[in-house]
Amino acid sequence: MTSRIKKLAPEEAQKISAGEVVERPANIVKELIENSIDAGATHVTIYIEDGGKQLIRIVDNGYGMSEQDAQRCFEHHATSKLTSVNDLQTINTFGFRGEALSSIASVSNVTLITKQKEAAIGTQVTLEGSKNIEVTSAPCTVGTDITIRNLFYNVPARKKFLKTRDTEMRRIANLVHALCLNHINIDFSFFCDGKRLINCPIAHSLSARITQLKNSQYVTNLLPIETTETRGNIRITGMISNHYFFRYDRNSIFFFVNNRWIKNQHLSRALLRGYLNVTPPARFPAAYIFITLDSTDVDINIHPRKEEVTFLHSRTVENALTQAVKKCLEDNLSAHIAPQPQQNFQPIFQAHSTSPITLENNVTHKTEQAFPTPQEFMSASPTNINRPTHTSTLSAPQTFLQPLVKQEIIIEEKKESTFKLLGQLNKTYIIIEKEEGMFVVDQHAAQERILYELFSKRFNDLPTIQLLFPQTITLTKDEISLVEPHLGIFKKSGIEVELFSETQLTVHTTPVHIKHISFEELIRESISWIKEYHTLDSSDFFKAVNEKLHAQMACKAAVKAGGSLDEKQMIQLLNDLEKADNRFTCPHGRPTGWLLSTHDIEKKFKRKT
Numbered sequence: 001m002t003s004r005i006k007k008l009a010p011e012e013a014q015k016i017s018a019g020e021v022v023e024r025p026a027n028i029v030k031e032l033i034e035n036s037i038d039a040g041a042t043h044v045t046i047y048i049e050d051g052g053k054q055l056i057r058i059v060d061n062g063y064g065m066s067e068q069d070a071q072r073c074f075e076h077h078a079t080s081k082l083t084s085v086n087d088l089q090t091i092n093t094f095g096f097r098g099e100a101l102s103s104i105a106s107v108s109n110v111t112l113i114t115k116q117k118e119a120a121i122g123t124q125v126t127l128e129g130s131k132n133i134e135v136t137s138a139p140c141t142v143g144t145d146i147t148i149r150n151l152f153y154n155v156p157a158r159k160k161f162l163k164t165r166d167t168e169m170r171r172i173a174n175l176v177h178a179l180c181l182n183h184i185n186i187d188f189s190f191f192c193d194g195k196r197l198i199n200c201p202i203a204h205s206l207s208a209r210i211t212q213l214k215n216s217q218y219v220t221n222l223l224p225i226e227t228t229e230t231r232g233n234i235r236i237t238g239m240i241s242n243h244y245f246f247r248y249d250r251n252s253i254f255f256f257v258n259n260r261w262i263k264n265q266h267l268s269r270a271l272l273r274g275y276l277n278v279t280p281p282a283r284f285p286a287a288y289i290f291i292t293l294d295s296t297d298v299d300i301n302i303h304p305r306k307e308e309v310t311f312l313h314s315r316t317v318e319n320a321l322t323q324a325v326k327k328c329l330e331d332n333l334s335a336h337i338a339p340q341p342q343q344n345f346q347p348i349f350q351a352h353s354t355s356p357i358t359l360e361n362n363v364t365h366k367t368e369q370a371f372p373t374p375q376e377f378m379s380a381s382p383t384n385i386n387r388p389t390h391t392s393t394l395s396a397p398q399t400f401l402q403p404l405v406k407q408e409i410i411i412e413e414k415k416e417s418t419f420k421l422l423g424q425l426n427k428t429y430i431i432i433e434k435e436e437g438m439f440v441v442d443q444h445a446a447q448e449r450i451l452y453e454l455f456s457k458r459f460n461d462l463p464t465i466q467l468l469f470p471q472t473i474t475l476t477k478d479e480i481s482l483v484e485p486h487l488g489i490f491k492k493s494g495i496e497v498e499l500f501s502e503t504q505l506t507v508h509t510t511p512v513h514i515k516h517i518s519f520e521e522l523i524r525e526s527i528s529w530i531k532e533y534h535t536l537d538s539s540d541f542f543k544a545v546n547e548k549l550h551a552q553m554a555c556k557a558a559v560k561a562g563g564s565l566d567e568k569q570m571i572q573l574l575n576d577l578e579k580a581d582n583r584f585t586c587p588h589g590r591p592t593g594w595l596l597s598t599h600d601i602e603k604k605f606k607r608k609t
């Protein structure tokens with residue numbers, strides 16, 4: 001029989017922060033399953049009763065323990081996995097402090113039945129609060145079967161802190177989910193009060209495992225994500241939900257770092273930043289993210305239960321994640337909208353030689369067809385036109401937009417922009433004919449995107465107007481104190497806001513595009529973003545609030561669904577959209593257009609199969 005357990009030298013043991021291993025039933029379940037995984041198990045069955053308070057039992061088919069180890073494993077700092085603190089840097093197993101079993105045994109009643117392959121018979125060890133050890137022989141199969149009963153029976157103060165059966169159960173279920181995701185090559189079964197909740201035979205892919213845990217419908221809403229960041233040797237893989245699938249909480253977000261399930265606020269925020277303007281308020285994506293990087297670049301030992309990590313280059317990891325998410329979502333939409341991959345990055349609205357409407361270059365970029373119309377500018381009765389980077393006061397309305405369209409004119413002149421406009425549907429959708437079929441554009445979503453890109457790229461060069469009557473906004477003192485330090489963000493986007501009294505702000509200047517909007521609403525929304533992002537550092541905070549602000553400005557300024565557009569306005573909109581970055585979606589993630597391919601139409605009419 002092989003004896004694996006060695007005692008840590010006391011001084012080595014001292015160096016390791018003892019921490020609190022056993023606080024909740026879920027912590028125990030985690031330690032025990034990790035022991036099974038470390039023991040090479042391929043089958044792990046978990047039984048829980050009363051949220052773990054009455055019973056936790058883990059049965060595995062790992063290599064088991066010798067009779068001697070079965071007794072020693074409950075001693076303080078008994079471990080077969082580590083002999084020196086230096087090993088902590090490179091350790092690959094999950095448990096590594098030799099603390100779990102001794103801590104668990106000191107606050108519960110434990111029965112351990114275990115057998116090694118080469119042993120003729122197994123060993124059964126019974127403990128009561130680490131005492132009254134009874135050791136007997138037990139006929140059993142290879143592996144370990146450990147049962148924890150009456151948790152905290154001898155520490156009433158701790159027992160009081162346990163949450164309800166359901167709460168403890170949810171934590172355990174969440175943990176088992178995470179372990180299932182992380183170890184697809186292990187067959188897991190999970191029973192709760194006699195009912196089987198999880199049945200996961202060995203799976204050959206992450207998506208197969210998620211199907212076992214959820215269902216096949218759920219998986220159709222997930223997209224594979226993958227990226228490598230050579231700086232720092234970082235690799236990110238996994239699956240994330242698409243644009244249309246959201247959860248009401250964060251419970252479907254899982255992070256694994258070097259194969260360990262971890263929680264990390266910064267990573268969560270980085271993930272959500274990738275979904276910025278995609279996720280509706282108070283909704284969350286589903287995400288299964290696996291990050292691998294050099295073990296010297298990550299510290300997993302900061303948390304006594306090894307649930308948190310710190311990265312040496314946290315920014316690099318977070319940025320890589322945000323960018324990977326953004327790209328994954330964008331690629332997926334492009335693929336949907338332009339089904340042929342080679343056309344993904346070509347203009348949506350391609351020249352169509354037989355089209356009856358030919359846009360001459362000088363027609364499309366005439367300023368009066370841009371949104372908003374010069375008539376709208378005129379009706380705003382501006383007393384003054386502000387343009388931060390231009391000192392001269394502009395007087396002719398059609399010149400207001402010139403700096404905005406200049407660049408577009410150059411692009412415009414390079415190509416012959418012709419296509420066939422079929423009309424407007426429901427005063428909401430613009431229908432056009434393309435070579436590949438019929439294209440339906442959501443006019444509001446399209447204009448939102450156009451304006452968003454405009455606001456984001458030229459926010460310090462937006463034509464603004466001075467309001468004749470400044471808008472007064474009344475807020476609470478708390479709200480004022482939250483928003484006041486950030487008034488500069490509004491100013492940078494052309495909205496000049498001043499503190500008027502302890503509870504009032506006044507808006508003096510606005511970009512022409514949003515002069516009609518309710519600034520009260522916009523400021524109130526901004527307060528919620530400021531609250532949401534206040535923990536970010538200043539440059540990330542600025543970026544996040546700015547993005548939200550521009551999305552909201554674009555949304556409020558964009559032509560609403562239900563607005564009729566004349567032919568020229570539609571054409572202008574389509575041309576502007578074609579030139580906009582990220583043109584496949586509006587800033588909230590809805591698609592700006594859909595292609596109904598000629599092939600699909602022909603299939604519907606049974607002309608083609």
Ligand code: ADP
Nearest residue numbers: 035039073079080095096097098099100101144
């Ligand atoms: P650690 O996992 O940090 O070494 P534990 O207290 O969790 O400390 O376990 C102590 C030792 O008991 C382990 O190192 C291992 O040798 C043995 N052990 C615990 N659980 C199992 C198991 N399921 N199968 C085989 N050996 C186990």
Ligand code: MG
Nearest residue numbers: 035095096100
């Ligand atoms: Mg362990």
